[in-house]
Amino acid sequence: MLNYSWYRKLELEDVCKKIEARERLTLEDGERLFACPDLLAVGALAHQVRARLHGNLAYYVMNQHINYSNICVNGCKFCAFGRERGDPLAFQLSLNEVARKIKDGLSTLITEVHMVGGCHPDLPLSYFEDVVKEIKAVRPDVLIKAFTVVEIAHFAKLEGCSTREVLTRLRSAGVDMLPGGGAEIFSPRIRALLCPAKLSGEGWLNVAREAHQLGIKSNATMLYGHLETHRERLSHMLALRNLQDETNGFVCFIPLPFQPMNTKIEGAEPTTGVEDLKTMAVSRLMLDNIPHLKAYWVMLTVKLAQVALNFGADDFDGTIIEEKIGHMAGAESEQALTRSELERTIREAGFEPVERNCYFQRVSNY
Amino acid sequence: MQRMVDNMKIGRRLNFEEAWKLYEEGEFHSLGHWAHQVRLHKCPADYVSYVVDRNINYSNICVCACRFCAFYRAPDHADGYVLSHEELGNKIEETLSLGGTQILMQGGHHPDLPLSFYEEMLSFIKSRYPIHIHAFSPPEIVHFSKLENISSAHVIAKLRAAGLDSIPGGGAEILVDSVRSRVSPNKCSAGEWLDVMEQAHKQGMRTTATMMFGHLEHPKDRLQHLFALRDLQDRTGGFTAFIPWAFQSKNTAIHRSPETAVSYLRLLAISRLVLDNFDNIQASWVTMGPKVAQVALHFGANDFGSTMIEENVVAAAGVSFRLSTEEIRRIIQTAGFKPRQRTMAYQWVNPKE
Numbered sequence A: 001m002l003n004y005s006w007y008r009k010l011e012l013e014d015v016c017k018k019i020e021a022r023e024r025l026t027l028e029d030g031e032r033l034f035a036c037p038d039l040l041a042v043g044a045l046a047h048q049v050r051a052r053l054h055g056n057l058a059y060y061v062m063n064q065h066i067n068y069s070n071i072c073v074n075g076c077k078f079c080a081f082g083r084e085r086g087d088p089l090a091f092q093l094s095l096n097e098v099a100r101k102i103k104d105g106l107s108t109l110i111t112e113v114h115m116v117g118g119c120h121p122d123l124p125l126s127y128f129e130d131v132v133k134e135i136k137a138v139r140p141d142v143l144i145k146a147f148t149v150v151e152i153a154h155f156a157k158l159e160g161c162s163t164r165e166v167l168t169r170l171r172s173a174g175v176d177m178l179p180g181g182g183a184e185i186f187s188p189r190i191r192a193l194l195c196p197a198k199l200s201g202e203g204w205l206n207v208a209r210e211a212h213q214l215g216i217k218s219n220a221t222m223l224y225g226h227l228e229t230h231r232e233r234l235s236h237m238l239a240l241r242n243l244q245d246e247t248n249g250f251v252c253f254i255p256l257p258f259q260p261m262n263t264k265i266e267g268a269e270p271t272t273g274v275e276d277l278k279t280m281a282v283s284r285l286m287l288d289n290i291p292h293l294k295a296y297w298v299m300l301t302v303k304l305a306q307v308a309l310n311f312g313a314d315d316f317d318g319t320i321i322e323e324k325i326g327h328m329a330g331a332e333s334e335q336a337l338t339r340s341e342l343e344r345t346i347r348e349a350g351f352e353p354v355e356r357n358c359y360f361q362r363v364s365n366y
Numbered sequence B: 001m002q003r004m005v006d007n008m009k010i011g012r013r014l015n016f017e018e019a020w021k022l023y024e025e026g027e028f029h030s031l032g033h034w035a036h037q038v039r040l041h042k043c044p045a046d047y048v049s050y051v052v053d054r055n056i057n058y059s060n061i062c063v064c065a066c067r068f069c070a071f072y073r074a075p076d077h078a079d080g081y082v083l084s085h086e087e088l089g090n091k092i093e094e095t096l097s098l099g100g101t102q103i104l105m106q107g108g109h110h111p112d113l114p115l116s117f118y119e120e121m122l123s124f125i126k127s128r129y130p131i132h133i134h135a136f137s138p139p140e141i142v143h144f145s146k147l148e149n150i151s152s153a154h155v156i157a158k159l160r161a162a163g164l165d166s167i168p169g170g171g172a173e174i175l176v177d178s179v180r181s182r183v184s185p186n187k188c189s190a191g192e193w194l195d196v197m198e199q200a201h202k203q204g205m206r207t208t209a210t211m212m213f214g215h216l217e218h219p220k221d222r223l224q225h226l227f228a229l230r231d232l233q234d235r236t237g238g239f240t241a242f243i244p245w246a247f248q249s250k251n252t253a254i255h256r257s258p259e260t261a262v263s264y265l266r267l268l269a270i271s272r273l274v275l276d277n278f279d280n281i282q283a284s285w286v287t288m289g290p291k292v293a294q295v296a297l298h299f300g301a302n303d304f305g306s307t308m309i310e311e312n313v314v315a316a317a318g319v320s321f322r323l324s325t326e327e328i329r330r331i332i333q334t335a336g337f338k339p340r341q342r343t344m345a346y347q348w349v350n351p352k353e
Helices: A004-009 A013-019 A029-033 A039-054 A093-105 A125-138 A147-161 A163-173 A186-196 A203-214 A231-246 A273-286 A303-309 A341-348 B002-009 B016-025 B028-041 B085-096 B115-128 B138-148 B150-163 B175-182 B190-202 B217-234 B262-276 B285-296 B325-336
Strands: A057-061 A063-067 A110-118 A145-146 A215-225 A250-257 A314-318 A352-356 B048-053 B053-059 B102-106 B131-133 B208-213 B239-246 B304-307 B340-341
Touching: A004 A013, A004 B239, A013 A029, A013 A039, A029 A231, A029 A273, A039 A273, A039 B028, A057 A341, A063 A093, A110 A125, A110 B325, A125 A145, A125 A163, A145 A186, A145 B085, A147 A163, A147 A203, A147 B085, A147 B131, A163 A203, A163 B239, A203 A215, A203 A231, A215 A231, A215 B138, A231 A250, A231 A273, A250 A273, A273 A303, A273 B285, A303 A341, A303 B262, A303 B285, A314 A341, A341 A352, A352 B115, B002 B016, B016 B262, B028 B175, B028 B262, B048 B325, B085 B115, B115 B131, B115 B138, B115 B150, B138 B150, B138 B190, B150 B190, B190 B208, B190 B217, B208 B217, B208 B262, B217 B239, B239 B262, B239 B285, B285 B304, B285 B325, B325 B340
Parallel strands: A057 A314, A057 A352, A063 A110, A110 A145, A215 A250, B048 B304, B048 B340, B053 B102, B102 B131, B208 B239
Antiparallel strands: none
8 A cells, every 4th residue: 555645745646546546647647757756656656566466576587698690780879789791890690600509508497598680781581590490409498589570670671571471480480479679769759860770660569560460479678768758768658558458469578778888879878776767667657558577687787677676677587698789888787697696686685586488487497 | 664654753763673673574665765754854855965085095904804805915915015105195186186075094904003103194194185084993993002002092082183084984894793703803892893983072073884784794783783873873973974885795705695785775774764863874886886876865865975086995895886976976966866065074065056
């Protein structure tokens, strides 16, 4: 039970009551929450929703990240990972190299391989089908969460076929789910400023819809803390919420704080803890139809991600093994966590750790 | 629990059992909220203060060998050093040129340097540099008193005469002897620590108080520590601030995983609620990092500590966050407060800011 007088003083009593009555919040409600100077008041509201949905459970996954290539034609200004072909730091993994990475990790029990890369100028769809088949051959039990909606659209363009066909072919090869990346902020103003060559916001939502209609679930992300306004963050969330009403295909939302190092956004500063927690909490409150919310420790830092479990987040993501994208932009966290570190971190934050797969089904491997 | 907090508002203090119940069982957000309300009530609400200073370690040679410490070097160790006056002078000049108002100067328990060494060091600094000297700690004072065979009160008086302005609250760790005997058996006892501070306050000197938690103590020990400080503050009123932080284990002789950020925030909040006679509670970005320290500003902290132009002790334990003055000011602003530079005694450096 929340203390109404606390919210009355903050002029948020109506929002507080809406949340208790499970009523949907408007964009204006979201703006008021962002504007609220009392971080804990917003956090407590988000925590109540989180507790209602997930009790005191906190999920984590045993996974491995693979980036098949960093060669990318998009040139997004917020990115420190993408390289042009010929750049000394550009890389592209062969089928054998991908297989090698999977084989090297065989001694660890993982349930998920997370695979994304740059939008490569000429890798054919057959390469990706082969990579996915190879992963399944080496690790038949693993679930593959691969290729963002942006990559799917890119493959379709290169191949000269529809995104529906790309999705169907990749699913047959072994892709189980799509990761949520490439969403950034849907606002056309922001995309024009930061990533004009990339798939548009509307395009992202359309391909996600197609995936969901084909029975392929996906996650959704939001990159915040660069040039966007609070209103643009909220519009982004509302666009996802509307699509979810239609398809119910999103599993988890992941707010990602922008990491400025080695990127091309002038004068950008890293996000602060208060901003990160506020955004997490507002996400939980606005996205009433997306079941899970991730505190991605790679970008938030492990310490803040623990706190975020009290601000609406129910997922702590995973062991990861070799994170590159956030780290090339200056993320200061470790590049991997072990199972016991994950469980301890979650327990000491006051929650019960539950190992899950990409669909958030409970897993017991031991 | 709401009743306990309501009682606080009308001036009725928390007793030990109530504080323990709040600390153990208090809901996370509520605990933070109550601490934040108390902080807003007590301190100039809009401001979060910080000091521009440098932590100078005049020496790392130490015979105390505390188990939690990664900084000390035994006498005769190749990496042991004692700063010369010249090196000290250079560091202080740099501090002044960066707008620093004080130095926080501490060392190890050197087995051979007499009190006169420290008196000369202080006089050297005071004669040349217009800077506040916030130096030593109760364990060092007790160490000097044993070497010289005079009382702590006498040591304090001599150091004061030589130029010491205030004493940092280090070496407190946990003010419970059963814990101290396990983690720092060669260091002064809890009673001796408190006595040094009492003597300093009686001689008109301000000091801070600290707590390092998350090593071998029981959570109840942390509360005992807080109540010991509260009692002394009732008598003397000499503490300016309280600074808790979590033990960092790398390169030390105590192997345990670090306290979580959630644990740190809970401890900060209960500190604010118990220490009703302390004006200032400092967040520790040096150990917890800037993101969590910023969140601490909503859990009872009203001060962001120091810009730390130099810091060696925590860095030796493998934790080395760094922040510029601009970054600190930005962090405070984005937390919703006005940043303001202060002196050791919590006066504003710029009265008009």
